[in-house]
Amino acid sequence: QWSGEYRFQYTDGPFLHLLERATIVRDADGQAVRFVGSLMDITARTQLQDQLCRSQKMEAFGQLAGGVAHDFNNFLTTILGYSDLLLHELAVTGRLAGHITEIRKAAGRASALASQLLAFSRKHPLEARVVEVNALLVNLERSLFRLLGENITVECHLHRAKEGVHVKVDPGQLTQIILNLAVNARDAMADGGRLTLATTSINVGEGTPRPPGCQENLPPGNYIGLSVSDNGSGMNNEVKAHLFEPFFTTKHGGSGSGLGLATSYGIVRQSGGHLCVESELGRGTTVTIYLPQAAPPVASAFKRPNKKMPTGTETILVLEDDVSVRHIAVRVLRSLGYDVLEAATGEHAQRLVEDRGAQKIDLLLTDMVMPEMSGRHFADWLEGTSPTTKVIFISGYLQESLHPADRQDQETFFLPKPFDPEQLATKVRETLDVGSARERRAARSSGSGCAA
Known part of the structure; x- marks a missing residue:
C-alpha cells in the first residue's frame, strides 16, 4: 500500500x-x-490546518507579549510616578528638570511600545468611544501628506451619511493603525504612486458572501469598512500567508519591527472587527478594516479641566504585590491628604482589616493578579466584611482583570497601568465621589415618604 x-x-x-x-x-x-x-x-483541509497552526502560534506569542508587557507596565508606573514627584513636589527647575522631563518622555515612549504588545495579545485596555470615521480621516490628511512625501498623492472616497459614519473604537489606536498602513503603503511605492482612503457601509446577513481578502465570515450585522489602498509592488501568496505573524517583515536593514500588522490585527479583533487584505504582485494592496456600525453619540457638556490634583481625607487600603508600584501609590495618596493603609498580600490585607474592627475603609485600590490570593478574591472577601467600601482594580491589561459579571456592575472601577500621579488622584476622587453621590440620593429617597 x-x-x-x-x-x-x-x-x-x-x-x-x-x-x-x-x-x-x-x-x-x-x-x-x-x-x-x-x-x-485536500486543499481546503490543508488550508484549515495552516490557519490553525498560525492561530496557535499567534496565541502563544500573544500570551508571551501580554505577560512581558504587564510586568513592564509595573516598572513604567514607578518611573512615571517618581518623575512627576520630583518635578512637582520638589519644584525642580533648570537643567535637572530638563533631565527628569526626558526620563518621563522616554517612559511615555516605552508605554506606547508596551501598549503595542498588549494590543497584539488582545489584552490592552482600549478606551473605546463612538468615533465619526470620516472626520477622523479628514483630520489625518495633513499628517499623511508629511508622512508620505511629495511623490505620493492621497485620494479620499468617503461614504456620506446624514448623521455621519460611526464606529465604537479607541480613536488613538485606530489612528495608529491607519498611519501604520500608510507607512507600509509608502514603502511599497518606492517610485511614487497613489494612496486611496475609502469608507463604506455594508450589511451582512446569513447568506452574505465573505468580503474579499477576509479569512473568515463576518457575523451578521451592519459594518463600516475603512480601506487603505496603494498601487505599489503588492505581495505574493507566501508573504500574505505570514502577514499577521509578529516580527515578520519584508523590510530590510532593520527598518521594520514586524509588529505593525500583528498589532493592528489584535486591536481590530478586540474592537469586534475584522482585518482583510487583498494584494496582487505588481498591482498593489488594499487593507480593509470592518468595524460594527455604532449609533451617533449624544452631545456631551464641556467640562473644564482641573489644574490641581484632587485631594481627600478618606481611608484607602492599597493592595499591590509589586513593592515599587505600591510605594509610589501610597506616597502620592498620602501627599493628597488620604489616610492610607498598605499591604503586599491578600492575607496581610485581611489582618489589617480585622485589626481595625469597626473603623471604616472607604476605598480599596488593588492589583488584580497576585500570588496566593488575587485582588478580585480579596475584594469579594472585603465585600462581606465592609460592603460600603468602593473598589478600584489596577492592572496592566483589562482582559485578565474583569470578569464579565464585574463589567456590568456600576460599582466597579478600573485604572490601567502604567498610570501617573494625576491619573491615580483623578480616578480615586471620581470613585469616592460617585459613591458619595449615590449614598446621598439613597438617603433623600428613604426620607421622602408622604405623611398619612
Whole structure:
C-alpha cells in the first residue's frame, strides 16, 4: 500500500494539494497485475490546518507579549510616578528638570511600545468611544501628506451619511493603525504612486458572501469598512500567508519591527472587527478594516479641566504585590491628604482589616493578579466584611482583570497601568465621589415618604 501528499502550483499562482492512496493488486502467483489508487483534493483541509497552526502560534506569542508587557507596565508606573514627584513636589527647575522631563518622555515612549504588545495579545485596555470615521480621516490628511512625501498623492472616497459614519473604537489606536498602513503603503511605492482612503457601509446577513481578502465570515450585522489602498509592488501568496505573524517583515536593514500588522490585527479583533487584505504582485494592496456600525453619540457638556490634583481625607487600603508600584501609590495618596493603609498580600490585607474592627475603609485600590490570593478574591472577601467600601482594580491589561459579571456592575472601577500621579488622584476622587453621590440620593429617597 502507498500513501503520499503532493503540492502542485497553477500557472496563475495558487497551489493544489492532493492526497494519493494506492495499492498493488496481485494474481494467485503473487505477480503484480494492477495498480489501483485514488487522488483526493485536500486543499481546503490543508488550508484549515495552516490557519490553525498560525492561530496557535499567534496565541502563544500573544500570551508571551501580554505577560512581558504587564510586568513592564509595573516598572513604567514607578518611573512615571517618581518623575512627576520630583518635578512637582520638589519644584525642580533648570537643567535637572530638563533631565527628569526626558526620563518621563522616554517612559511615555516605552508605554506606547508596551501598549503595542498588549494590543497584539488582545489584552490592552482600549478606551473605546463612538468615533465619526470620516472626520477622523479628514483630520489625518495633513499628517499623511508629511508622512508620505511629495511623490505620493492621497485620494479620499468617503461614504456620506446624514448623521455621519460611526464606529465604537479607541480613536488613538485606530489612528495608529491607519498611519501604520500608510507607512507600509509608502514603502511599497518606492517610485511614487497613489494612496486611496475609502469608507463604506455594508450589511451582512446569513447568506452574505465573505468580503474579499477576509479569512473568515463576518457575523451578521451592519459594518463600516475603512480601506487603505496603494498601487505599489503588492505581495505574493507566501508573504500574505505570514502577514499577521509578529516580527515578520519584508523590510530590510532593520527598518521594520514586524509588529505593525500583528498589532493592528489584535486591536481590530478586540474592537469586534475584522482585518482583510487583498494584494496582487505588481498591482498593489488594499487593507480593509470592518468595524460594527455604532449609533451617533449624544452631545456631551464641556467640562473644564482641573489644574490641581484632587485631594481627600478618606481611608484607602492599597493592595499591590509589586513593592515599587505600591510605594509610589501610597506616597502620592498620602501627599493628597488620604489616610492610607498598605499591604503586599491578600492575607496581610485581611489582618489589617480585622485589626481595625469597626473603623471604616472607604476605598480599596488593588492589583488584580497576585500570588496566593488575587485582588478580585480579596475584594469579594472585603465585600462581606465592609460592603460600603468602593473598589478600584489596577492592572496592566483589562482582559485578565474583569470578569464579565464585574463589567456590568456600576460599582466597579478600573485604572490601567502604567498610570501617573494625576491619573491615580483623578480616578480615586471620581470613585469616592460617585459613591458619595449615590449614598446621598439613597438617603433623600428613604426620607421622602408622604405623611398619612
